Amino acid sequence: MKIYWFEAQAPRRVLALVKHLGMTAEFVELDLVGGDLKTPAYARLNPNMKAPVLVDGEFVLWESSAIMAYLCIKAGSDMWPAHAPAEQVEVLRWLGWNDCHWSEAVGSFYFEHIIKPGFGFGTPDREELNAKVDGLLRYAKVLDEHLKGREFVACGRLTIADFHLASMATYWRExxxxxxxxxxxxxxxxxLMRIPAWVDPWPAERTRRATCG
Ligand SMILES: N[C@@H](CCC(=O)N[C@@H](CS)C(=O)NCC(=O)O)C(=O)O
Incomplete structure:
Protein backbone atom coordinates (compact mmCIF):
# COMPACT_ATOMS: atom_id res chain seq x y z
CA MET A 1 0.00 0.00 0.00
CA LYS A 2 1.35 3.43 -0.99
CA ILE A 3 0.26 6.80 0.30
CA TYR A 4 1.16 9.95 -1.61
CA TRP A 5 1.50 12.94 0.66
CA PHE A 6 3.15 16.21 1.49
CA GLU A 7 3.14 18.22 4.70
CA ALA A 8 -0.37 19.66 4.66
CA GLN A 9 -3.60 19.10 6.54
CA ALA A 10 -5.44 16.52 4.37
CA PRO A 11 -2.47 14.13 4.15
CA ARG A 12 -1.82 14.82 7.84
CA ARG A 13 -5.01 13.13 9.02
CA VAL A 14 -4.41 10.06 6.86
CA LEU A 15 -0.81 9.69 8.00
CA ALA A 16 -1.81 10.18 11.63
CA LEU A 17 -4.40 7.43 11.27
CA VAL A 18 -1.94 5.00 9.68
CA LYS A 19 0.46 5.60 12.56
CA HIS A 20 -2.26 5.47 15.21
CA LEU A 21 -3.56 2.14 13.90
CA GLY A 22 -0.04 0.72 13.63
CA MET A 23 -0.41 0.02 9.92
CA THR A 24 2.45 -0.23 7.47
CA ALA A 25 2.56 1.61 4.16
CA GLU A 26 5.03 3.13 1.78
CA PHE A 27 4.88 6.89 2.15
CA VAL A 28 5.65 8.67 -1.11
CA GLU A 29 6.45 12.30 -0.48
CA LEU A 30 5.42 14.81 -3.15
CA ASP A 31 7.20 18.06 -3.86
CA LEU A 32 4.38 20.61 -4.09
CA VAL A 33 6.55 23.52 -5.16
CA GLY A 34 8.53 21.33 -7.57
CA GLY A 35 5.32 20.41 -9.41
CA ASP A 36 4.90 16.73 -8.48
CA LEU A 37 1.11 17.13 -8.24
CA LYS A 38 0.88 18.61 -11.73
CA THR A 39 2.45 15.76 -13.66
CA PRO A 40 0.30 13.66 -16.04
CA ALA A 41 1.25 10.54 -14.07
CA TYR A 42 -0.04 12.03 -10.83
CA ALA A 43 -3.17 13.38 -12.54
CA ARG A 44 -3.95 9.81 -13.61
CA LEU A 45 -3.97 8.84 -9.91
CA ASN A 46 -5.94 11.87 -8.80
CA PRO A 47 -7.50 14.07 -11.50
CA ASN A 48 -7.95 16.78 -8.85
CA MET A 49 -4.15 16.91 -8.55
CA LYS A 50 -4.37 16.99 -4.76
CA ALA A 51 -2.95 14.90 -1.94
CA PRO A 52 -3.39 12.44 -0.32
CA VAL A 53 -3.83 9.47 -2.62
CA LEU A 54 -3.84 5.84 -1.54
CA VAL A 55 -2.81 3.05 -3.90
CA ASP A 56 -3.45 -0.50 -2.73
CA GLY A 57 -2.62 -2.91 -5.53
CA GLU A 58 -4.89 -1.93 -8.43
CA PHE A 59 -7.11 0.14 -6.17
CA VAL A 60 -6.63 3.92 -6.20
CA LEU A 61 -8.45 6.18 -3.74
CA TRP A 62 -8.46 9.92 -3.22
CA GLU A 63 -10.30 12.13 -0.67
CA SER A 64 -8.88 11.83 2.82
CA SER A 65 -12.19 10.91 4.50
CA ALA A 66 -12.68 7.96 2.13
CA ILE A 67 -9.05 6.94 2.57
CA MET A 68 -9.43 7.03 6.36
CA ALA A 69 -12.58 4.90 6.18
CA TYR A 70 -10.77 2.43 3.90
CA LEU A 71 -7.83 2.19 6.30
CA CYS A 72 -10.14 1.55 9.26
CA ILE A 73 -11.99 -1.20 7.38
CA LYS A 74 -8.67 -2.78 6.44
CA ALA A 75 -7.39 -2.57 10.02
CA GLY A 76 -10.71 -3.60 11.60
CA SER A 77 -10.87 -0.32 13.54
CA ASP A 78 -14.14 1.18 14.76
CA MET A 79 -12.75 4.67 14.20
CA TRP A 80 -14.88 4.24 11.08
CA PRO A 81 -17.93 2.28 12.33
CA ALA A 82 -18.36 0.22 9.17
CA HIS A 83 -20.70 -2.28 10.84
CA ALA A 84 -22.77 0.09 12.98
CA PRO A 85 -25.11 2.09 10.73
CA ALA A 86 -26.33 4.51 13.41
CA GLU A 87 -22.77 5.37 14.37
CA GLN A 88 -21.72 5.52 10.75
CA VAL A 89 -24.21 8.26 9.92
CA GLU A 90 -23.12 10.16 13.02
CA VAL A 91 -19.51 10.19 11.80
CA LEU A 92 -20.66 10.92 8.25
CA ARG A 93 -22.60 13.97 9.42
CA TRP A 94 -19.41 15.52 10.86
CA LEU A 95 -17.28 14.60 7.85
CA GLY A 96 -19.83 16.40 5.66
CA TRP A 97 -20.05 19.35 8.05
CA ASN A 98 -16.30 19.69 7.91
CA ASP A 99 -16.12 19.65 4.15
CA CYS A 100 -19.03 22.08 3.66
CA HIS A 101 -18.57 24.48 6.59
CA TRP A 102 -15.73 24.00 9.06
CA SER A 103 -12.85 23.59 6.60
CA GLU A 104 -14.03 26.75 4.83
CA ALA A 105 -14.23 28.59 8.19
CA VAL A 106 -10.74 27.66 9.40
CA GLY A 107 -9.05 27.17 6.02
CA SER A 108 -8.08 30.77 5.27
CA PHE A 109 -6.36 31.17 8.65
CA TYR A 110 -4.49 27.90 8.12
CA PHE A 111 -3.51 28.90 4.58
CA GLU A 112 -2.32 32.40 5.49
CA HIS A 113 -0.35 31.41 8.59
CA ILE A 114 0.85 27.85 7.93
CA ILE A 115 0.86 27.11 4.21
CA LYS A 116 2.06 30.49 2.89
CA PRO A 117 5.14 30.78 5.12
CA GLY A 118 5.71 27.00 5.09
CA PHE A 119 5.98 26.80 1.31
CA GLY A 120 7.47 30.22 0.64
CA PHE A 121 4.24 31.68 -0.75
CA GLY A 122 4.56 34.93 1.19
CA THR A 123 3.47 36.41 4.50
CA PRO A 124 -0.01 36.21 6.08
CA ASP A 125 -2.54 38.75 4.83
CA ARG A 126 -4.27 39.73 8.09
CA GLU A 127 -6.63 42.13 6.33
CA GLU A 128 -7.93 39.25 4.24
CA LEU A 129 -8.49 37.26 7.44
CA ASN A 130 -10.52 40.02 9.13
CA ALA A 131 -13.31 39.24 6.68
CA LYS A 132 -13.21 35.57 7.71
CA VAL A 133 -13.69 36.05 11.46
CA ASP A 134 -17.51 36.04 11.46
CA GLY A 135 -17.66 32.81 9.49
CA LEU A 136 -15.26 31.14 11.87
CA LEU A 137 -17.16 32.32 14.95
CA ARG A 138 -20.44 31.05 13.51
CA TYR A 139 -19.22 27.48 13.05
CA ALA A 140 -16.96 27.44 16.11
CA LYS A 141 -20.10 28.10 18.17
CA VAL A 142 -21.81 25.08 16.60
CA LEU A 143 -18.86 22.82 17.36
CA ASP A 144 -18.35 24.26 20.83
CA GLU A 145 -21.95 23.62 21.83
CA HIS A 146 -21.79 20.11 20.42
CA LEU A 147 -18.60 19.34 22.37
CA LYS A 148 -20.08 20.48 25.69
CA GLY A 149 -19.78 17.39 27.91
CA ARG A 150 -18.17 15.38 25.11
CA GLU A 151 -14.55 14.33 24.75
CA PHE A 152 -14.84 13.44 21.06
CA VAL A 153 -16.90 14.61 18.10
CA ALA A 154 -18.91 11.41 17.49
CA CYS A 155 -19.83 8.05 19.01
CA GLY A 156 -18.32 8.86 22.43
CA ARG A 157 -14.86 7.76 21.29
CA LEU A 158 -12.08 8.74 18.93
CA THR A 159 -13.22 8.42 15.31
CA ILE A 160 -12.00 9.65 11.96
CA ALA A 161 -14.33 12.63 12.47
CA ASP A 162 -11.94 13.96 15.12
CA PHE A 163 -8.93 13.71 12.82
CA HIS A 164 -10.94 15.18 9.95
CA LEU A 165 -12.16 18.25 11.84
CA ALA A 166 -8.96 18.87 13.78
CA SER A 167 -6.41 18.81 11.00
CA MET A 168 -6.42 22.54 10.26
CA ALA A 169 -7.73 23.73 13.63
CA THR A 170 -4.87 22.01 15.48
CA TYR A 171 -2.77 25.01 14.45
CA TRP A 172 -5.29 27.54 15.78
CA ARG A 173 -2.87 29.38 18.03
CA GLU A 174 -0.16 29.78 15.35
CA LEU A 192 -6.08 15.20 20.75
CA MET A 193 -2.54 16.43 21.30
CA ARG A 194 -2.15 13.67 23.87
CA ILE A 195 -2.30 11.14 21.00
CA PRO A 196 1.31 10.54 19.89
CA ALA A 197 0.38 9.86 16.24
CA TRP A 198 -1.62 13.07 16.12
CA VAL A 199 1.24 15.14 17.53
CA ASP A 200 3.73 13.66 15.07
CA PRO A 201 1.97 12.09 12.09
CA TRP A 202 4.82 12.40 9.62
CA PRO A 203 6.61 9.24 8.49
CA ALA A 204 10.08 8.56 9.87
CA GLU A 205 11.04 7.03 6.54
CA ARG A 206 10.25 9.02 3.44
CA THR A 207 10.35 7.90 -0.19
CA ARG A 208 10.56 10.62 -2.80
CA ARG A 209 8.19 10.14 -5.72
CA ALA A 210 9.85 8.20 -8.51
CA THR A 211 6.81 6.87 -10.33
CA CYS A 212 3.10 7.18 -9.77
CA GLY A 213 1.66 3.76 -9.35
N1 LIG B 1 -10.93 17.14 0.10
C1 LIG B 1 -9.60 16.70 -0.19
C2 LIG B 1 -8.66 17.89 -0.08
C3 LIG B 1 -7.34 17.59 -0.74
C4 LIG B 1 -6.47 18.84 -0.75
O1 LIG B 1 -6.97 19.97 -0.92
N2 LIG B 1 -5.20 18.62 -0.58
C5 LIG B 1 -4.28 19.75 -0.58
C6 LIG B 1 -3.33 19.58 0.60
S1 LIG B 1 -4.20 19.78 2.14
C7 LIG B 1 -3.47 19.74 -1.85
O2 LIG B 1 -3.13 18.70 -2.35
N3 LIG B 1 -3.15 20.92 -2.37
C8 LIG B 1 -2.31 21.05 -3.52
C9 LIG B 1 -2.82 22.02 -4.52
O3 LIG B 1 -3.94 22.51 -4.36
O4 LIG B 1 -2.08 22.29 -5.47
C10 LIG B 1 -9.18 15.61 0.79
O5 LIG B 1 -9.68 15.64 1.92
O6 LIG B 1 -8.39 14.74 0.42
Missing part, protein backbone atom coordinates in the same frame (compact mmCIF):
# COMPACT_ATOMS: atom_id res chain seq x y z
CA UNK A 175 -2.87 30.65 12.80
CA UNK A 176 -4.44 33.33 15.02
CA UNK A 177 -7.87 31.66 14.78
CA UNK A 178 -10.15 33.38 17.33
CA UNK A 179 -11.02 30.17 19.18
CA UNK A 180 -9.80 31.01 22.70
CA UNK A 181 -13.35 31.69 23.97
CA UNK A 182 -14.61 28.32 22.72
CA UNK A 183 -13.46 26.33 25.71
CA UNK A 184 -14.92 23.01 24.56
CA UNK A 185 -13.22 23.26 21.17
CA UNK A 186 -9.91 24.16 22.85
CA UNK A 187 -10.25 21.27 25.34
CA UNK A 188 -10.98 18.86 22.48
CA UNK A 189 -8.04 20.06 20.37
CA UNK A 190 -5.67 19.98 23.35
CA UNK A 191 -6.95 16.48 24.22
Missing amino acids: SEMPLADFSNVVRWLDG
Whole structure:
Protein backbone atom coordinates (compact mmCIF):
# COMPACT_ATOMS: atom_id res chain seq x y z
CA MET A 1 0.00 0.00 0.00
CA LYS A 2 1.35 3.43 -0.99
CA ILE A 3 0.26 6.80 0.30
CA TYR A 4 1.16 9.95 -1.61
CA TRP A 5 1.50 12.94 0.66
CA PHE A 6 3.15 16.21 1.49
CA GLU A 7 3.14 18.22 4.70
CA ALA A 8 -0.37 19.66 4.66
CA GLN A 9 -3.60 19.10 6.54
CA ALA A 10 -5.44 16.52 4.37
CA PRO A 11 -2.47 14.13 4.15
CA ARG A 12 -1.82 14.82 7.84
CA ARG A 13 -5.01 13.13 9.02
CA VAL A 14 -4.41 10.06 6.86
CA LEU A 15 -0.81 9.69 8.00
CA ALA A 16 -1.81 10.18 11.63
CA LEU A 17 -4.40 7.43 11.27
CA VAL A 18 -1.94 5.00 9.68
CA LYS A 19 0.46 5.60 12.56
CA HIS A 20 -2.26 5.47 15.21
CA LEU A 21 -3.56 2.14 13.90
CA GLY A 22 -0.04 0.72 13.63
CA MET A 23 -0.41 0.02 9.92
CA THR A 24 2.45 -0.23 7.47
CA ALA A 25 2.56 1.61 4.16
CA GLU A 26 5.03 3.13 1.78
CA PHE A 27 4.88 6.89 2.15
CA VAL A 28 5.65 8.67 -1.11
CA GLU A 29 6.45 12.30 -0.48
CA LEU A 30 5.42 14.81 -3.15
CA ASP A 31 7.20 18.06 -3.86
CA LEU A 32 4.38 20.61 -4.09
CA VAL A 33 6.55 23.52 -5.16
CA GLY A 34 8.53 21.33 -7.57
CA GLY A 35 5.32 20.41 -9.41
CA ASP A 36 4.90 16.73 -8.48
CA LEU A 37 1.11 17.13 -8.24
CA LYS A 38 0.88 18.61 -11.73
CA THR A 39 2.45 15.76 -13.66
CA PRO A 40 0.30 13.66 -16.04
CA ALA A 41 1.25 10.54 -14.07
CA TYR A 42 -0.04 12.03 -10.83
CA ALA A 43 -3.17 13.38 -12.54
CA ARG A 44 -3.95 9.81 -13.61
CA LEU A 45 -3.97 8.84 -9.91
CA ASN A 46 -5.94 11.87 -8.80
CA PRO A 47 -7.50 14.07 -11.50
CA ASN A 48 -7.95 16.78 -8.85
CA MET A 49 -4.15 16.91 -8.55
CA LYS A 50 -4.37 16.99 -4.76
CA ALA A 51 -2.95 14.90 -1.94
CA PRO A 52 -3.39 12.44 -0.32
CA VAL A 53 -3.83 9.47 -2.62
CA LEU A 54 -3.84 5.84 -1.54
CA VAL A 55 -2.81 3.05 -3.90
CA ASP A 56 -3.45 -0.50 -2.73
CA GLY A 57 -2.62 -2.91 -5.53
CA GLU A 58 -4.89 -1.93 -8.43
CA PHE A 59 -7.11 0.14 -6.17
CA VAL A 60 -6.63 3.92 -6.20
CA LEU A 61 -8.45 6.18 -3.74
CA TRP A 62 -8.46 9.92 -3.22
CA GLU A 63 -10.30 12.13 -0.67
CA SER A 64 -8.88 11.83 2.82
CA SER A 65 -12.19 10.91 4.50
CA ALA A 66 -12.68 7.96 2.13
CA ILE A 67 -9.05 6.94 2.57
CA MET A 68 -9.43 7.03 6.36
CA ALA A 69 -12.58 4.90 6.18
CA TYR A 70 -10.77 2.43 3.90
CA LEU A 71 -7.83 2.19 6.30
CA CYS A 72 -10.14 1.55 9.26
CA ILE A 73 -11.99 -1.20 7.38
CA LYS A 74 -8.67 -2.78 6.44
CA ALA A 75 -7.39 -2.57 10.02
CA GLY A 76 -10.71 -3.60 11.60
CA SER A 77 -10.87 -0.32 13.54
CA ASP A 78 -14.14 1.18 14.76
CA MET A 79 -12.75 4.67 14.20
CA TRP A 80 -14.88 4.24 11.08
CA PRO A 81 -17.93 2.28 12.33
CA ALA A 82 -18.36 0.22 9.17
CA HIS A 83 -20.70 -2.28 10.84
CA ALA A 84 -22.77 0.09 12.98
CA PRO A 85 -25.11 2.09 10.73
CA ALA A 86 -26.33 4.51 13.41
CA GLU A 87 -22.77 5.37 14.37
CA GLN A 88 -21.72 5.52 10.75
CA VAL A 89 -24.21 8.26 9.92
CA GLU A 90 -23.12 10.16 13.02
CA VAL A 91 -19.51 10.19 11.80
CA LEU A 92 -20.66 10.92 8.25
CA ARG A 93 -22.60 13.97 9.42
CA TRP A 94 -19.41 15.52 10.86
CA LEU A 95 -17.28 14.60 7.85
CA GLY A 96 -19.83 16.40 5.66
CA TRP A 97 -20.05 19.35 8.05
CA ASN A 98 -16.30 19.69 7.91
CA ASP A 99 -16.12 19.65 4.15
CA CYS A 100 -19.03 22.08 3.66
CA HIS A 101 -18.57 24.48 6.59
CA TRP A 102 -15.73 24.00 9.06
CA SER A 103 -12.85 23.59 6.60
CA GLU A 104 -14.03 26.75 4.83
CA ALA A 105 -14.23 28.59 8.19
CA VAL A 106 -10.74 27.66 9.40
CA GLY A 107 -9.05 27.17 6.02
CA SER A 108 -8.08 30.77 5.27
CA PHE A 109 -6.36 31.17 8.65
CA TYR A 110 -4.49 27.90 8.12
CA PHE A 111 -3.51 28.90 4.58
CA GLU A 112 -2.32 32.40 5.49
CA HIS A 113 -0.35 31.41 8.59
CA ILE A 114 0.85 27.85 7.93
CA ILE A 115 0.86 27.11 4.21
CA LYS A 116 2.06 30.49 2.89
CA PRO A 117 5.14 30.78 5.12
CA GLY A 118 5.71 27.00 5.09
CA PHE A 119 5.98 26.80 1.31
CA GLY A 120 7.47 30.22 0.64
CA PHE A 121 4.24 31.68 -0.75
CA GLY A 122 4.56 34.93 1.19
CA THR A 123 3.47 36.41 4.50
CA PRO A 124 -0.01 36.21 6.08
CA ASP A 125 -2.54 38.75 4.83
CA ARG A 126 -4.27 39.73 8.09
CA GLU A 127 -6.63 42.13 6.33
CA GLU A 128 -7.93 39.25 4.24
CA LEU A 129 -8.49 37.26 7.44
CA ASN A 130 -10.52 40.02 9.13
CA ALA A 131 -13.31 39.24 6.68
CA LYS A 132 -13.21 35.57 7.71
CA VAL A 133 -13.69 36.05 11.46
CA ASP A 134 -17.51 36.04 11.46
CA GLY A 135 -17.66 32.81 9.49
CA LEU A 136 -15.26 31.14 11.87
CA LEU A 137 -17.16 32.32 14.95
CA ARG A 138 -20.44 31.05 13.51
CA TYR A 139 -19.22 27.48 13.05
CA ALA A 140 -16.96 27.44 16.11
CA LYS A 141 -20.10 28.10 18.17
CA VAL A 142 -21.81 25.08 16.60
CA LEU A 143 -18.86 22.82 17.36
CA ASP A 144 -18.35 24.26 20.83
CA GLU A 145 -21.95 23.62 21.83
CA HIS A 146 -21.79 20.11 20.42
CA LEU A 147 -18.60 19.34 22.37
CA LYS A 148 -20.08 20.48 25.69
CA GLY A 149 -19.78 17.39 27.91
CA ARG A 150 -18.17 15.38 25.11
CA GLU A 151 -14.55 14.33 24.75
CA PHE A 152 -14.84 13.44 21.06
CA VAL A 153 -16.90 14.61 18.10
CA ALA A 154 -18.91 11.41 17.49
CA CYS A 155 -19.83 8.05 19.01
CA GLY A 156 -18.32 8.86 22.43
CA ARG A 157 -14.86 7.76 21.29
CA LEU A 158 -12.08 8.74 18.93
CA THR A 159 -13.22 8.42 15.31
CA ILE A 160 -12.00 9.65 11.96
CA ALA A 161 -14.33 12.63 12.47
CA ASP A 162 -11.94 13.96 15.12
CA PHE A 163 -8.93 13.71 12.82
CA HIS A 164 -10.94 15.18 9.95
CA LEU A 165 -12.16 18.25 11.84
CA ALA A 166 -8.96 18.87 13.78
CA SER A 167 -6.41 18.81 11.00
CA MET A 168 -6.42 22.54 10.26
CA ALA A 169 -7.73 23.73 13.63
CA THR A 170 -4.87 22.01 15.48
CA TYR A 171 -2.77 25.01 14.45
CA TRP A 172 -5.29 27.54 15.78
CA ARG A 173 -2.87 29.38 18.03
CA GLU A 174 -0.16 29.78 15.35
CA SER A 175 -2.87 30.65 12.80
CA GLU A 176 -4.44 33.33 15.02
CA MET A 177 -7.87 31.66 14.78
CA PRO A 178 -10.15 33.38 17.33
CA LEU A 179 -11.02 30.17 19.18
CA ALA A 180 -9.80 31.01 22.70
CA ASP A 181 -13.35 31.69 23.97
CA PHE A 182 -14.61 28.32 22.72
CA SER A 183 -13.46 26.33 25.71
CA ASN A 184 -14.92 23.01 24.56
CA VAL A 185 -13.22 23.26 21.17
CA VAL A 186 -9.91 24.16 22.85
CA ARG A 187 -10.25 21.27 25.34
CA TRP A 188 -10.98 18.86 22.48
CA LEU A 189 -8.04 20.06 20.37
CA ASP A 190 -5.67 19.98 23.35
CA GLY A 191 -6.95 16.48 24.22
CA LEU A 192 -6.08 15.20 20.75
CA MET A 193 -2.54 16.43 21.30
CA ARG A 194 -2.15 13.67 23.87
CA ILE A 195 -2.30 11.14 21.00
CA PRO A 196 1.31 10.54 19.89
CA ALA A 197 0.38 9.86 16.24
CA TRP A 198 -1.62 13.07 16.12
CA VAL A 199 1.24 15.14 17.53
CA ASP A 200 3.73 13.66 15.07
CA PRO A 201 1.97 12.09 12.09
CA TRP A 202 4.82 12.40 9.62
CA PRO A 203 6.61 9.24 8.49
CA ALA A 204 10.08 8.56 9.87
CA GLU A 205 11.04 7.03 6.54
CA ARG A 206 10.25 9.02 3.44
CA THR A 207 10.35 7.90 -0.19
CA ARG A 208 10.56 10.62 -2.80
CA ARG A 209 8.19 10.14 -5.72
CA ALA A 210 9.85 8.20 -8.51
CA THR A 211 6.81 6.87 -10.33
CA CYS A 212 3.10 7.18 -9.77
CA GLY A 213 1.66 3.76 -9.35
N1 LIG B 1 -10.93 17.14 0.10
C1 LIG B 1 -9.60 16.70 -0.19
C2 LIG B 1 -8.66 17.89 -0.08
C3 LIG B 1 -7.34 17.59 -0.74
C4 LIG B 1 -6.47 18.84 -0.75
O1 LIG B 1 -6.97 19.97 -0.92
N2 LIG B 1 -5.20 18.62 -0.58
C5 LIG B 1 -4.28 19.75 -0.58
C6 LIG B 1 -3.33 19.58 0.60
S1 LIG B 1 -4.20 19.78 2.14
C7 LIG B 1 -3.47 19.74 -1.85
O2 LIG B 1 -3.13 18.70 -2.35
N3 LIG B 1 -3.15 20.92 -2.37
C8 LIG B 1 -2.31 21.05 -3.52
C9 LIG B 1 -2.82 22.02 -4.52
O3 LIG B 1 -3.94 22.51 -4.36
O4 LIG B 1 -2.08 22.29 -5.47
C10 LIG B 1 -9.18 15.61 0.79
O5 LIG B 1 -9.68 15.64 1.92
O6 LIG B 1 -8.39 14.74 0.42
